[in-house]
Amino acid sequence: ISACLVGSEMCIRDRFNNLLLWEIALPRYFAVVLAGSALALAGYLFQVASRNILASPSLLGVGSGAHLALVVTLIFFPSLFEQHRIFISLFGGTVITLIIFGLCYKKDGQIHTIFIGTAVSLALSAIAAILSIYFENNVSGLFAWGAGDAEQQGWEIVSTVWKYILISILIALLFSKIIRFYELGDEVVQSLGIPLNTTKWFLLFLGTMLTCFAITLVGPISFIGLFVPNILRALGVQSAKLFMVLCLILGIFVLLLADTVTIMFEKYFYLNLPVGILTASLGAPILLWTMLRPGYYSINENKHIGLYGFSKNIKITTLLCIISSVLLVGVIFSSGLNVITDIANGYFIQKQTVYAFLYYEVYSPRIVLAILAGCALAVSGLFFQSIIQNTLASPEIIGVSQGATCSALIFTLFFPQMSWLYIQLSAFSGGIIAFFIIIFLATKFRLSPIQLAIVGISFGALYSAINMGILAMSGVKSSQILQWLSGSLYGQDWQTTLYFGLAFLAISPFCYFLSPWITRLSFGQEKAKSLGSNIQFESMLLLLLATLLTSLVVATVGMLSFIGLMAPHIARILGFTKPKELVIASAAIGGMFVAMTDMLVMFGFNSIEIPTGLILPIIGTTYLIWLLLKQKSAIN
Numbered sequence: 001i002s003a004c005l006v007g008s009e010m011c012i013r014d015r016f017n018n019l020l021l022w023e024i025a026l027p028r029y030f031a032v033v034l035a036g037s038a039l040a041l042a043g044y045l046f047q048v049a050s051r052n053i054l055a056s057p058s059l060l061g062v063g064s065g066a067h068l069a070l071v072v073t074l075i076f077f078p079s080l081f082e083q084h085r086i087f088i089s090l091f092g093g094t095v096i097t098l099i100i101f102g103l104c105y106k107k108d109g110q111i112h113t114i115f116i117g118t119a120v121s122l123a124l125s126a127i128a129a130i131l132s133i134y135f136e137n138n139v140s141g142l143f144a145w146g147a148g149d150a151e152q153q154g155w156e157i158v159s160t161v162w163k164y165i166l167i168s169i170l171i172a173l174l175f176s177k178i179i180r181f182y183e184l185g186d187e188v189v190q191s192l193g194i195p196l197n198t199t200k201w202f203l204l205f206l207g208t209m210l211t212c213f214a215i216t217l218v219g220p221i222s223f224i225g226l227f228v229p230n231i232l233r234a235l236g237v238q239s240a241k242l243f244m245v246l247c248l249i250l251g252i253f254v255l256l257l258a259d260t261v262t263i264m265f266e267k268y269f270y271l272n273l274p275v276g277i278l279t280a281s282l283g284a285p286i287l288l289w290t291m292l293r294p295g296y297y298s299i300n301e302n303k304h305i306g307l308y309g310f311s312k313n314i315k316i317t318t319l320l321c322i323i324s325s326v327l328l329v330g331v332i333f334s335s336g337l338n339v340i341t342d343i344a345n346g347y348f349i350q351k352q353t354v355y356a357f358l359y360y361e362v363y364s365p366r367i368v369l370a371i372l373a374g375c376a377l378a379v380s381g382l383f384f385q386s387i388i389q390n391t392l393a394s395p396e397i398i399g400v401s402q403g404a405t406c407s408a409l410i411f412t413l414f415f416p417q418m419s420w421l422y423i424q425l426s427a428f429s430g431g432i433i434a435f436f437i438i439i440f441l442a443t444k445f446r447l448s449p450i451q452l453a454i455v456g457i458s459f460g461a462l463y464s465a466i467n468m469g470i471l472a473m474s475g476v477k478s479s480q481i482l483q484w485l486s487g488s489l490y491g492q493d494w495q496t497t498l499y500f501g502l503a504f505l506a507i508s509p510f511c512y513f514l515s516p517w518i519t520r521l522s523f524g525q526e527k528a529k530s531l532g533s534n535i536q537f538e539s540m541l542l543l544l545l546a547t548l549l550t551s552l553v554v555a556t557v558g559m560l561s562f563i564g565l566m567a568p569h570i571a572r573i574l575g576f577t578k579p580k581e582l583v584i585a586s587a588a589i590g591g592m593f594v595a596m597t598d599m600l601v602m603f604g605f606n607s608i609e610i611p612t613g614l615i616l617p618i619i620g621t622t623y624l625i626w627l628l629l630k631q632k633s634a635i636n
Contacts, residue, residue: 040251043225045207056226061121065096123617148276180240223283280465378590381564386518399460403434431551487613562620
């Protein structure tokens, strides 16, 4: 202190070091300790409450809900963000928990819940990402935080959050006996007089609180709540209280390790690597190791969503005529009836006019490409659903779309000067590589279709975490990358449309003529084998075709979610059951959906270009909720 008063240089240096220690290093250390313990324990509580060892805050959309709530508040209510970020995060996570588990009723299976949570999580993440495009200045600091960032600026957030996390942990430990009884099954719980539903929702809310408090500190970090409890199960830990204590310790260790590696990358390689990438990179292999151990996890369920069709089937020619009429009406009305006026004034004939340029060179290639992309995704989704034997399967669920985008983002990060064609080729290659990784594991470990979906979900979460990390490191290019990542048809020309069309025409005949295989696969493995089918060969070839179509779309226009989920559903609802007709109907419906959505984007939002991929998740999530409510009503 005396030296400081006389202006000693050494003391000034010591004061700076003390400032780093007390205001940056220690808050970061305590944030990591609190967040690691909270996320690990939250994962365990979610898994106990849902009796599903795959449940976690990230796969069930809780983290995405809290993240979206914070993004929306920062954009539209910035004054509330600083004062009430904890409760805003808790509100977002709680709403998503109620939606997911409200839709997943007792008759649903474990994989059913994971598919719904993953689909809703994709939609929420897409909305948050697109909001970040148009309000980049408002949320520029959230890119790194959105991928998981432990850096703290003082004690303000830590000093507010620590008591909520500590209280939640103590409550969980106090209820360890009830949690142990709940793990034994419904009959044991009811025989002991413990209220079953109350206990379930109490555990879910406690896990949601821990997740949201941790997200407030370090952002949405995935996999810790998923693989830490599964490691302890693989080690044979039985006692609920001991399990929770070890969850806390192991969660802290994992996040501390990941944060230490992050600091080393920043110090020695000058690379600001978000901690969420490291937890995902560490968690995915460990999770797969535990899941693929013989006898560790088996699924003997054949749950599916019922699709309620019309009493009278529609002919395929009638459907094509209806869709063509809808597209024509959409083109006319989306431009405010200008098409009719322009034709009457002869503007289409006069090639040199600005009207002709807009229609021939701007609107037309974009609409044609939208139709082709929708057709490709619909057929891809049909094959995924048929092979995995789950009507909630889609290219996003299996991880192919995320693998394609991950490859393109990595290529963009390391080769920013390369042309767009090479980026597209890297995306196409990434989807193929992601497919072969999953197929290699499926072949080596003889995975069932449902287990194949689990592996795909795990890799999809890993790719998504890497994507968010690359966006956080890409600096000023984040907006440009996000626009493509979200699925934008903006600026597409006839050359791109021609290349896409030729590739689609090369793949589609195989899809059409091999489509009868999906009927044999739907009979089940034993019956299909008795009919002379080579199950493994047919499944892998159809999956390869679906992957080629998905990678082609992602490489050209980015991710267009939910088309592969909705279009096959609607085709079946309309009564199409024959494989070849189902392929045509699904493709036509998918093309119509993407084209009509893009027309809405082009002509409904004149002041700003909203990527088509922002509207599609809203439509897809709404459709999924409607379908689940209809199913729930029918069962009741």
